Amino acid sequence: MIVLEDILRDRGSRYAASAGPVRGRAGIEAFLATLRQRRKFAKATHHSWAAVLSGEGPLKGDDGEAGAGAVILKMLEREGLVDQIVVVTRWYGGVHLGGDRFAHVVTSTRAALAALRDRPIQELE
Incomplete structure (x- = not known):
């Protein structure tokens, strides 16, 4: 499991990303x-x-972060990654970010995908 903490902050909200191999729904859970x-x-x-x-x-x-999963999924599909999960974690800071939150999900997902590319699968399991 790769965990990238404190990727970015905006108006009190903080973002992190995690990624790694999964097998089936049980692996996701x-x-x-x-x-x-x-x-x-x-x-x-x-x-x-x-x-x-x-x-x-x-x-x-x-x-609870409407639309965020779809953004992450689209990026995974573009990369052609199979049996890998990307999780974007947000700590809400008390201020609604509007559309900016999607840009933050993209930034966090890019960081996770870059980390996956840099590590061989054997290191992740």
């Missing part, structure tokens, strides 16, 4: 559970995610 076991991440407001599973196709979850 296990990845999210492991992430939420970290004290800091347990306190986050949103864990938006997406994955393209070899046996089941594309899956996404917004976790």
Whole structure:
């Protein structure tokens, strides 16, 4: 599991990204559970995610951040990544960000994808 903390801050909100290999829906649930076991991440407001599973196709979850999962999924599909999950975590800072939140999801996802490209799969498992 790759965890990139404090990728960016905007008006009190903070963003992080996590990525790694998953196998099936159970793998997604296990990845999210492991992430939420970290004290800091347990306190986050949103864990938006997406994955393209070899046996089941594309899956996404917004976790209350409407549309964020679709943004992550589109980027994963463009990269052609299969059986990898990207999670963008947000700690809400009290100010609505409007459309800027999508730019922040894109920035966070790019950081996670770059980290995945830099590490061989064996290191991640």
